[in-house]
Amino acid sequence: MEPTPVIEPLRALPSFSKRTMPKRSQLEALVALANLAAGDASALEPLYDLFAKDLYGLAAWRSGSAEEAADVVQEVFVRLALQRDRLLEVRDPRAYVLTMGHRITLDQARKKLRRRTVSLEESPALDLAYLETDTSDAERTVDAARAERALSRLPAVQREAIYLHIFLEMTFAAVGRVTRVSTFTAATRVRLGLRRLRRLLGVERR
Amino acid sequence: MKKNHELFAGLRTASPPDDLRDRVLDAARRSAEERTTVDRHEIRRPVGIHHPWVWRAAVLVLLLGHVLVSFWPKPRTELPETLAVRQMRSAEQPEAPEAVALVRVVPLGFP
Numbered sequence: 001m002e003p004t005p006v007i008e009p010l011r012a013l014p015s016f017s018k019r020t021m022p023k024r025s026q027l028e029a030l031v032a033l034a035n036l037a038a039g040d041a042s043a044l045e046p047l048y049d050l051f052a053k054d055l056y057g058l059a060a061w062r063s064g065s066a067e068e069a070a071d072v073v074q075e076v077f078v079r080l081a082l083q084r085d086r087l088l089e090v091r092d093p094r095a096y097v098l099t100m101g102h103r104i105t106l107d108q109a110r111k112k113l114r115r116r117t118v119s120l121e122e123s124p125a126l127d128l129a130y131l132e133t134d135t136s137d138a139e140r141t142v143d144a145a146r147a148e149r150a151l152s153r154l155p156a157v158q159r160e161a162i163y164l165h166i167f168l169e170m171t172f173a174a175v176g177r178v179t180r181v182s183t184f185t186a187a188t189r190v191r192l193g194l195r196r197l198r199r200l201l202g203v204e205r206r
Numbered sequence: 207m208k209k210n211h212e213l214f215a216g217l218r219t220a221s222p223p224d225d226l227r228d229r230v231l232d233a234a235r236r237s238a239e240e241r242t243t244v245d246r247h248e249i250r251r252p253v254g255i256h257h258p259w260v261w262r263a264a265v266l267v268l269l270l271g272h273v274l275v276s277f278w279p280k281p282r283t284e285l286p287e288t289l290a291v292r293q294m295r296s297a298e299q300p301e302a303p304e305a306v307a308l309v310r311v312v313p314l315g316f317p
Contacts, residue, residue, distance in 0.1 A: 041238045044231055052230070056222040066220065073222060074230045081238035147214060167219050197213060 025050060029093035036080065037087040044077060051094065054168055055101045061163040062105045062156050075104045098168075098178045102160070109156075150200035158193030165190045 029050050035043035052073055059072035076097060080087070090096045151159055157179070164175045165186075176186035 039238075041235045044234050044238075048227060048231060052222050052227070053219075056226075057219040060220050066223075069220075070222065070226050070229075073226060074233050077230045077234040078237045081234040084238075163219065166214060194213070201213070203213065 026093065030090070033087040033090055033093055037084045039084070041081065044081065047080065047093075047097075048077065051097045054094070055097060057163060057167060058098055058101050058160065059105045061151075062102070062160045063109065064152060064156075068105070068108055072101055072104050072108065076100050079104075095174060095177055098164070099180070102179055146201060147197075150197050153200060154193050154196060158189045158196070161186055161189035162193045162197070 028046055032043040032046045032050075036047070055073050055076055056069050059069035060066060063069060063072075079100060080097075154162075160179060161175055164170045164178060165172065170178070172187040172190065173183045175190070176183045179186060181189075
């Protein structure tokens with residue numbers, strides 16, 4: 001039987017993510033989730049196009065490994081395909097997907113610790129995947145390399161909070177929602193992380 | 207002297223590799239298809255048992271055992287008609303009448 005696409009009546013879109021995600025994209029994501037919930041597997045494609053980059057970035061910044069980040073993205077989409085029943089209740093698709101990515105990254109880190117192959121602190125130094133460098137610009141390449149080295153010395157929670165706040169331009173409340181901590185804790189992580197980063201990079205705040 | 211956002215000015219976060227899209231979508235589609243063919247009852251049933259007859263026989267044996275235990279006549283134990291209750295005495299000591307003699311207490315100045 002051909003699955004029937006269902007468009008859930010749109011609820012009020014949450015305000016905390018409209019800062020970076022246009023309403024049109026939010027609408028597309030909600031429609032794709034509704035179609036996926038109705039059994040239309042082709043809805044995975046627009047979801048990938050909308051969220052894969054953010055997800056990959058989050059996992060890479062948390063784990064420091066490009067390989068692990070790719071695994072996290074795959075696992076998130078597999079879970080989306082499997083947990084279709086819950087998708088109609090999603091109000092903020094971006095926060096939902098990022099929260100899922102955050103949890104899977106944590107699970108992977110715990111598994112790794114259990115296996116005791118490599119510690120959490122060691123992993124970022126092995127395979128850095130935080131930033132892309134523009135090789136045509138020598139100055140930027142140096143900047144990126146320095147920033148990556150400095151980032152790898154930050155605790156994973158601070159790195160993750162900085163990524164969500166600076167690169168995805170999420171509010172502290174949204175960062176807290178994704179990482180399952182209070183707004184205050186999220187803000188503190190960002191502030192302390194940036195302060196430490198400045199110290200490591202040797203730059204002053206204006 | 208830089209603002210927070212300027213710390214990463216000109217730098218981009220790493221993008222997912224190009225081949226990841228197909229890999230992810232294939233895996234997700236496969237999972238979605240598997241999910242549609244296996245329903246909740248199928249998951250709960252022990253599909254891993256290679257000999258379904260063993261499973262059925264085990265259920266039958268348990269049912270039969272339950273029926274036997276429930277309806278099998280139980281042996282009755284006869285109760286004695288009378289029960290001898292031993293009288294307990296307190297070391298056969300005679301009561302001391304003096305000990306219970308009442309003493310009237312009258313306060314001073316009371317008629």
